[in-house]
Amino acid sequence: MIVAAVLLAYAVLLCTLAPRLLRSAGWAERAPRLGIVVWQVLGASALTAAVLAGSALTVPTVRVSADLAELLQACVMALTAQYASPGGAAAGAAGAVLALAVPGRVAWCAGAALLRIRRERREHREVLDMVGRPDPRRGVVVLDHDEPAAYCLPGRHRRTVITIGALRSLDDDQLAAVLAHERAHQAERHDAVLAWAQTLARAFPRVSLFRTAEAEIARLVEMRADDVAAALTGRLTTAAALLTVAGGRTPAVALAAGGSTAARRVRRLIEPHHPLSRAGIAAGSLTAAVVLALPLLVVGGPAAAATQLNYCPEGTPAAQITTMR
Numbered sequence: 155m156i157v158a159a160v161l162l163a164y165a166v167l168l169c170t171l172a173p174r175l176l177r178s179a180g181w182a183e184r185a186p187r188l189g190i191v192v193w194q195v196l197g198a199s200a201l202t203a204a205v206l207a208g209s210a211l212t213v214p215t216v217r218v219s220a221d222l223a224e225l226l227q228a229c230v231m232a233l234t235a236q237y238a239s240p241g242g243a244a245a246g247a248a249g250a251v252l253a254l255a256v257p258g259r260v261a262w263c264a265g266a267a268l269l270r271i272r273r274e275r276r277e278h279r280e281v282l283d284m285v286g287r288p289d290p291r292r293g294v295v296v297l298d299h300d301e302p303a304a305y306c307l308p309g310r311h312r313r314t315v316i317t318i319g320a321l322r323s324l325d326d327d328q329l330a331a332v333l334a335h336e337r338a339h340q341a342e343r344h345d346a347v348l349a350w351a352q353t354l355a356r357a358f359p360r361v362s363l364f365r366t367a368e369a370e371i372a373r374l375v376e377m378r379a380d381d382v383a384a385a386l387t388g389r390l391t392t393a394a395a396l397l398t399v400a401g402g403r404t405p406a407v408a409l410a411a412g413g414s415t416a417a418r419r420v421r422r423l424i425e426p427h428h429p430l431s432r433a434g435i436a437a438g439s440l441t442a443a444v445v446l447a448l449p450l451l452v453v454g455g456p457a458a459a460a461t462q463l464n465y466c467p468e469g470t471p472a473a474q475i476t477t478m479r
C-alpha cells in the first residue's frame with residue numbers, strides 16, 4: 155500500500171507541479187532538443203507511475219522463488235490475505251481499473267490518431283500530386299500560390315512544399331534556411347513527437363502536464379528546426395526567412411516554417427544566443443533519466459528487499475507472508 159501511495163503522489167506531483175516548474179525555468183529555449191526529451195520523459199514517468207500504482211494495489215508483491223510450488227503458495231496466500239477484507243478488495247479493484255484504464259485509453263487514442271493522421275496525409279498528398287509541380291533540383295513540390303509559405307508533409311511519402319510566392323520572396327540563403335528547417339522536421343521525426351504529445355493531451359484533457367507538454371513540444375520542435383537552419387545559414391538569415399513565410403497558411407496535418415509561434419522564434423533568433431552549456435545538457439539528461447527510472451525504482455527497491463526474506467519457511471508459511479505495495 156505504501157508503494158502505491160508513493161507512486162500515486164509522485165504521479166500527481168508530476169502532473170501538477172512539474173509543468174509550472176519547467177515552464178518557469180526557461181532553459182528549454184536554450185536547448186530545445188533536451189526540452190522536448192524532458193517533456194516526453196515527464197509524461198512517460200507519470201503514466202508509468204500511475205500504471206505501477208494500480209498494479210501494486212491489485213497484486214501483492216511476493217518473493218520471487220525458483221521453487222514453483224513455494225512461489226505459487228506465497229502468491230495464493232498473499233492474494234487471499236489481500237482480498238479477505240472489503241477494504242483490500244476495493245483497493246484491488248480500484249488498482250485494476252487504474253492499471254488497465256490508463257494504457258487502454260492511451261492505446262485507443264493513439265490508434266485513432268494514427269488512422270486520422272494517415273488519412274489526412276494521404277488526402278493532402280493526393281491533392282499535392284494533382285496541383286503541385288515537382289522541382290527535383292530543390293527536392294520540393296512547388297505550389298502556384300502567391301502567398302509565401304513553406305511546409306513539409308511528413309511520413310513515408312514525405313513532401314517538402316513551397317509556394318511560388320515564397321520562391322519569389324526569398325533569396326538563395328533564405329530559401330536554404332527554409333528548406334533546412336523543413337528537413338530538420340523530417341530527419342528528427344518531429345511529426346511523431348507531436349503526434350504522441352497530441353495523443354496524450356487528447357487521452358487526458360484535464361491533466362495539466364499533458365496539455366502543457368503538447369503546447370511546449372509544438373513550440374520547441376519549431377525552435378529546434380530553426381537552430382538547424384541557423385547552423386547552416388546564420389541566425390539573422392533564418393529570422394528573415396521566417397518573417398517572410400510566417401503569415402503563410404498551411405494545412406493542419408503539415409509542419410510549417412511559420413506558424414503561431416513565429417514572432418517569439420524570430421525574436422529568439424535575433425537576440426544574443428546563449429545555448430545551454432555541455433554541463434547543463436549533461437545535468438538535464440541525467441535528471442531526465444532519473445525521473446524516467448524513478449517509478450521503477452520505487453517498485454523495484456521493495457521487491458529487491460523482498461528477495462532477502464523467506465516468506466514461506468517450512469512449518470510456518472502463513473506467518474511469513476508479507477504484502478508489499
Ligand SMILES: [Zn+2]
Nearest residue numbers: 376409410411
Ligand atoms: Zn517548422
